[in-house]
Amino acid sequence: MIKASVTATGTVKWFNATKGFGLIQPDDGSADVFVHISSVERAGMRSLNDGQKITYELVKDRKSGKMSADNLRASA
Numbered sequence: 001m002i003k004a005s006v007t008a009t010g011t012v013k014w015f016n017a018t019k020g021f022g023l024i025q026p027d028d029g030s031a032d033v034f035v036h037i038s039s040v041e042r043a044g045m046r047s048l049n050d051g052q053k054i055t056y057e058l059v060k061d062r063k064s065g066k067m068s069a070d071n072l073r074a075s076a
Contacts, residue, residue, distance in 0.1 A: 005057040005058060005059050005070075005071075006057065006058045007055065007056070007057050007058075008026055008027070008028065008033075008055070008056060008057075008058055009026070009027045009053065009054065009055050009056075009075055010024040010025050010026040010027050010033065010053075010054060010056070010069075011024065011025050011027070011051060011052065011053055011054070012024055012025075012035075012048045012049060012050055012051060012052040012054060013025045013032060013050070014050055015035065015040075015047060015048040015049070015050065017037065017046070017047040020036060020037035020038075021034065021035065021036050021037060022034075022035050022048060023035065024054060024056065024069050033056070033058060033067065033068065033069045034066065034067070034068045034069065035048070035056070035068060035069040035072070036068060039056075039068070039069060039070045039071075039072055040072060042070075042071075042072075043071070043072040043073065045072065045074075048072075052074065053074070053075035054069075054072055054073070054074060054075055055072070055073045055074075055075050056069035056070065056071060056072045056073070057069070057070050057071040059071075
């Protein structure tokens with residue numbers, strides 16, 4: 001099975017490490033993207049900072065069907 005994903009860039013709108021999630025505001029002006037702490041940790045990061053530029057893949061959750069950010073990378 002091939003997983004379709006779209007690479008995008010955006011800015012961390014807010015992230016709460018205690019709650020384990022946050023939102024990324026995409027650079028293309030589309031709807032905010034959910035990001036879970038597990039995606040942050042898989043990327044080797046401990047947390048995200050408000051205003052941080054990030055590159056990510058937009059992926060669809062197999063269980064919920066909702067879109068979220070994964071494969072995060074800090075942007076220059």
